[in-house]
Amino acid sequence: MQFETAVSLKPYNSFGLPAQAGRLVRIRSEADVRAVVDHPDMGRAPRFILGGGSNVILTRDMPELVLKVEVPGLRLLRETADDWIIEAGAGVPWHTLVAWTLDQGWPGLENMALIPGTVGAAPVQNIGAYGLELKDRFESLDAVDLVTGRTVTLRHEICAFGYRDSVFKRELAGKSLITRVRLRLPKAWQPMLGYLDLSRKAEETGIAAPDARTIFQWVCDIRRAKLPDPAQIGNVGSFFKNPVVSAEQCRDIIARDPHIVHYPMDDGSFKLAAGWMIDACGWKGKSIGHAGVYEKQALVLVNRGGAVGSEVQTLARAIQESVYGRFGIRLEPEPVMV
Known part of the structure; x- marks a missing residue:
């Protein structure tokens, strides 16, 4: 277990926001988590789990004990007649996993290429892109209970995946730390070109x-x-969730704005393009302080240099009010505001 004090978190959040962790532990194994739980001081301290920092907006210094997840590892766990079951450590960058599976000749994750963040954060957010979500390939995961230190294996039904949602954002928020994730890649592969x-x-x-x-x-x-490289321009990718509305709500909005981009869902509801709505409200390219809306994609908020978390919060709230005033839809941010 590697323990550090007074650690700048600016390199560890993709928006590049200034914040400091009073105490930080680098988690590279289940044993490291158990060592924290069993520690006489750290075991009782409030904690904050940090993966790749691509889904968090830091608005303050962190008095909590920061658990920086860096568990390594990529392997083929087993192969069946129908699937490849792969396992990845929670600290592996997601895109590294996607590229590795293709290098091995195991397709199935390609639609989710270049999504920022780590493997361990992927189930929390139920990441997805271009018609594919993590839940569509999920097999199981290992997580360590932050009270007992016990490692448990959770399968699909326990994780309660929804649109950019899971049990780890609700009942298990802050109560368990994901260490390994397993995915099932089908051998009967078909291209997904619906978007x-x-x-x-x-x-x-x-x-x-x-x-x-x-x-x-x-x-x-x-x-x-469409999206800026976080290494060049601080951002967290898509900042707002695409809202899902009923067919009746969608018809009402189309009657007022016939050009709104929308996609039918399997359950009869419709997903609306949040970026289109933000652009329609005139926000593309605009800024509040050093936080702005990306010129090429209104769904992305960016750090124009020297932004602080409060500026991002103010910009996000202003966009929410504009979209609500015009469309009657309250946009929900994807990243966690801390």
Whole structure:
């Protein structure tokens, strides 16, 4: 267990916001978590779990004990007639996992290429992109109970996945630390091209039946064209969830704004494009202090240099009020505000 004091968290959050952890422990194994739980002082301290920092907005210094998750490891756990079951340590960058599976010849995650963050954070948020969510490939995960120090294995039904949601954002928030995640990749692979950007790529290239590597490259190209690199411009990717509304609500909004981008869901509801609504309210390219709305994609808030968490909060709230005033929809942020 590696213990540090007075640690700057600016390098550990993708928005590049200034904050300091009074105490930080680097978690590289289940044993490290148990050592924290059993420690006479740290075992009783309030804690904050930090993965890749790509889904958090830091608005203050952290008096909590910060558990920085850095568990390594990638392996094929087992192979069946129908699937490859892979396992990854919670500290592995998500995109590293996606690229590794394709290098091994195991497709199935390519639609989620270039999503920032770590493997351990992926189930918390039930990450997803271009028609695929983590829950669609999820097998199980290991987590350490932060009260007892016991390692438990949780399967799909316990995790209660929803749209950018899971039990780890609700009942188990702050109560367990994910150490390893297992995914099931089907051998009967089929390309997923339902999203407009991917279908456009298929039309532009004339490739009607792309392989997984091609889709991976398309997704990387699309994301790089729309989203800034956090290493160059601080951001957390998509800042707001795309709201899901009933068919009746969707018809009402279309009657007022016929061009609104919307997608039908399997249950009869509709997902609305939050970025389109923010752009329609005139926010693209605008700033409050040093926090701004990205010029190429209104769904992304960025650090224009020297931003602090309060400026991001103020900008987010102003956008929420604008969208609510025009569309009657209250946008919900994806990142956690701390």
